[in-house]
Amino acid sequence: MNLPEKARKLDEADELRGKRAAFVLDDDTVYLDGNSLGALPTTVPGRMADVVAREWGRLRIRSWTESGWWTAPERIGDRIAPLVGAAPGQIVVGDSTSVNVFKALVGAVRMAGAERDEIVVDATTFPTDGYIAESAARMTGRRLVAVEPRELRSALGPRTAVALVNHVDYRSGRLHDLPGVTASAHAAGALVVWDLCHSAGALPVGLDAHGVDLAVGCTYKYLNGGPGSPAFLYVRRDLQAGFDSPLPGWNSHRDPFGMSPRYEAADGAPRGRVGTPDILSMLALEAALEVWDEVPIEAVRDKSLALTDFFLECVAAYVPAGRVESITPARHEERGSQVALRRADAGEVMGSLIARGVVGDFRQPDVLRFGFTPLYVSFADVERAARVLAEVISTR
C-alpha cells in the first residue's frame, strides 16, 4: 500500500475524524502549529458575540453574578480538570503561565520549610520558566539548580524545596517521566511543579493519580482557547490549606466584597486567583472547551501517537537519508504530540513550507517543529506535510 492510500485508510478508521468540523480550518493549509496556537473552534464566535452584545452590552455589571462571570475561573478550571486527571475543586483559570509558575514556585518554597534551600529546574526548560524560577529563587533566598532532565531524579535531595519540570519539552517533544520524577521528589521530601503547556489536551496527565503537588499550563495550544487565553493553576487538594500565594489579590480573599484591609485567604482553588479575571478571553476558552464533550483523552493520545508515527514513516520514505535528523524520541513513552526535525537551514525550510501551505514552527537554532493536534489533524495532512517537506529539501 502506498502512503497516500495508507493515509486514506487511517482516516477512514479514525474515530475522532468528525471533530475536524468543529474547527474553522481551510483545506488548503496543513496546520501543524496547534502546539503554539490552537485553531478556532466553531463554538467560539457566536458565544463571543453574545458575551459582548448581551452580557456586557445589555446586562453590564449584573453579568458578574447573573452571567456567572465571577465564578468563571473555578468553573472553567473544573472543565479542564478531567483532561488532566484532576478531581473538581483543584484548578483555577487565570493569568498567564508565567504568572502561575511564579505563584506555584513561591507557594511551594513557602510550604517546603526553611532548611530546604534549593529550587531545581530542568535545564532545557521553556525560557519563561527558567527566568521566573531564577527570580523566585532570588526573592526567597534559595539557590537555583539547573539539571538535565535525565539527571533530575538523582538531583533531588534533602536540600530541594521544589522542582519545576516541563512535562513535554517544547523544542524536542520529549515527554518527561511525570510519575517517576514526582515519586522521586516525594521520596526526597520535596515538592514538584509540572508545566503542562505541551501536554494538557494532548495526552493523559494523571495529576491526582500520580500525586502531583502543583501544576500550571496554558490553554491556547491543545485546548484551543485563543491567543493569550488564560492559563491554569492546579494545587492538590490536601495542599490547598497550606498554599500561601505570593500574589494574594482581592479575588483570592475569603470575602472579596467585604473589602477588609486584612487579608484572609479563600479556601480551595480560588486561593490561586489574583485580580479581576480576563472575562472575554476566559469565556472564549469556555466555549472552546465544548469540543471536548465526549472526547476521551486516551483516544486523543492514541491518535496523536499514530499521527507522529505516520509522520516519521512518511519522512523516512520521502526524504533521502541524512537530510533531516529527528530529535523527538522514537519510544512512545518518551514522546509528546510533536515531531522536531533538525536541519542547519531549518529557518529557511520552514519559510518555504509555510509558503506552500504547511504551517509548522521554526525554533532556534535549527529545529523544524511540527505539532499534531488529534482533534483536527488528519493522516492525509500528515502525508502531505512530509511530501512537501521532501520537495522543499530536494530544491536546497
Ligand SMILES: Cc1ncc(COP(=O)(O)O)c(C=O)c1O
Ligand atoms: C512550556 C511553556 N511554558 C510557558 C509558556 C509561556 O507561558 P505564557 O502563557 O506566560 O506566555 C510556553 C509557551 O509560550 C511554554 O511552551
Ligand SMILES: Nc1c(O)cccc1C(=O)C[C@H](N)C(=O)O
Ligand atoms: N505564546 C505564544 C505567543 O504569544 C506568540 C507566539 C508563540 C507562542 C507560544 O506559545 C510558543 C510556544 N510556547 C512554544 O512552545 O514555542
